[in-house]
Amino acid sequence: MPNARYTISILSKDSELIQYIENKRKSIGLSAYIRELIRNDKEKQDTSDLEQIYEYVAKRMKEDGLHIDNTGAQEAKKFIDEQDKEIIMDLF
Known part of the structure; x- marks a missing residue:
């Protein structure tokens, strides 16, 4: 199965989110971070x-x-x- 690709947009007014994402991107990679968020969200569904x-x-x-x-x-x-x-x- 080929990799799925998604595009997200962050509004310019969300500068704190942009900075946080930039830090995550440098430390673990944005794709890995997003996959982990999705997995955690999926596991928390109750x-x-x-x-x-x-x-x-x-x-x-x-x-x-x-x-x-x-x-x-x-x-x-x-x-x-x-x-x-x-x-x-x-x-x-």
Whole structure:
């Protein structure tokens, strides 16, 4: 499989990020640094975080007048379908 290439842009107003990235690039290489960030992020993904988000959304829907008998995570999972979950994840 060939290497994947991605381009990112850093806004000029983010000068502290640019300096930090330059330091990382000199010490370990930017590609290695980004791969490590992605791996760490991937490992930290936890379904309990998603459950808390779904529970929060269900709670807010109830506060807005939508009737939900139980706003626990399990009930929220039943109430919020896959399309709703995708929309919620786009927001977070």
